[in-house]
Amino acid sequence: MQGLFWFTVLTDCSDLRRTRKLRNLINNSGLIMSDASYRDAIFSTPLDKVARFSFDEQVVACFPDMIRRSVPGYGQILGMLSLIAQRHLRHGAHVYDLGCSLGASGLALAGAMPADAFRYTGVDLSPAMVGKARQTFLEECPDHAMRVEEADIRTLKYAPSGMIILNFTLQFLPPADRDALLARLYAALEPGGVLILSEKTVDADERDNAWRVERYHDFKRANGYSDLEISQKRTALENVLVPDTLEALHERLKQAGFPRSMTWFQYLNFASLIAFKP
Numbered sequence: 001m002q003g004l005f006w007f008t009v010l011t012d013c014s015d016l017r018r019t020r021k022l023r024n025l026i027n028n029s030g031l032i033m034s035d036a037s038y039r040d041a042i043f044s045t046p047l048d049k050v051a052r053f054s055f056d057e058q059v060v061a062c063f064p065d066m067i068r069r070s071v072p073g074y075g076q077i078l079g080m081l082s083l084i085a086q087r088h089l090r091h092g093a094h095v096y097d098l099g100c101s102l103g104a105s106g107l108a109l110a111g112a113m114p115a116d117a118f119r120y121t122g123v124d125l126s127p128a129m130v131g132k133a134r135q136t137f138l139e140e141c142p143d144h145a146m147r148v149e150e151a152d153i154r155t156l157k158y159a160p161s162g163m164i165i166l167n168f169t170l171q172f173l174p175p176a177d178r179d180a181l182l183a184r185l186y187a188a189l190e191p192g193g194v195l196i197l198s199e200k201t202v203d204a205d206e207r208d209n210a211w212r213v214e215r216y217h218d219f220k221r222a223n224g225y226s227d228l229e230i231s232q233k234r235t236a237l238e239n240v241l242v243p244d245t246l247e248a249l250h251e252r253l254k255q256a257g258f259p260r261s262m263t264w265f266q267y268l269n270f271a272s273l274i275a276f277k278p
């Protein structure tokens with residue numbers, strides 16, 4: 001069934017090579033599908049001192065494998081982004097992908113929509129991510145209007161947009177900076193525009209939270225990560241990735257001005273929300 005879904009989504013791609021790359025990037029089964037040379041092994045050996053996690057060259061080199069094996073539902077979210085865009089974007093509208101990393105969301109949109117359907121701007125603070133994303137768009141969808149800016153999404157001057165994507169990015173901002181950013185994004189959205197907010201979440205209920213975290217670690221083990229890797233990555237992400245509860249995310253969206261938001265996807269402690277600007 002999932003295969004059929006992907007066949008339907010991917011047959012819109014004119015270029016077979018792009019289709020293969022997109023399929024490789026989007027692994028909706030959640031299982032491993034990576035070239036061994038780009039396998040994430042960053043935390044596989046014992047480290048005397050685990051450094052704070054950062055999106056540097058080392059992470060960029062194995063990022064597609066890392067995110068596929070670490071984020072439950074990542075591929076399904078990417079696949080749905082293009083379907084949501086096709087429903088909500090007016091022809092030729094502008095799309096922001098904030099914290100775009102290697103541009104996976106942009107590639108998903110370009111794989112499903114014709115070149116004149118939208119204009120895309122990916123933004124990321126990591127020069128290594130930005131360089132690789134630019135190169136990918138040039139190679140994979142040269143006819144689409146795909147820009148990538150190296151900038152801090154907290155200080156960027158936003159252009160009017162029909163869709164803004166925050167796919168696992170808000171969680172990396174200091175919590176105190178999150179509301180101000182969301183308010184600026186609400187202002188940048190055109191009437192009828194949508195914001196997609198995907199995040200790792202935490203449960204207010206301790207028992208529920210423990211269950212989700214334990215099953216998440218099972219998910220990671222099933223995807224080939226050792227207990228050492230899971231524990232060292234957890235240490236590296238401490239105070240770098242600070243998750244909100246789902247309720248807090250909806251409240252933030254409300255405070256930013258969105259009268260309506262809903263959780264459209266949830267898989268363990270990962271969720272994706274959509275917020276509508278009237």
Ligand SMILES: C[S@@+](CC[C@H](N)C(=O)[O-])C[C@H]1O[C@@H](n2cnc3c(N)ncnc32)[C@H](O)[C@@H]1O
Nearest residue numbers: 055099100101104124125126152153167168172
């Ligand atoms: C988990 S990754 C996002 C994954 C990506 N959206 C995707 O779907 O593949 C988080 C990204 O946010 C970027 N980032 C973190 N803080 C940022 C900021 N203040 N401004 C711009 N980018 C930022 C990081 O460099 C990193 O590439």
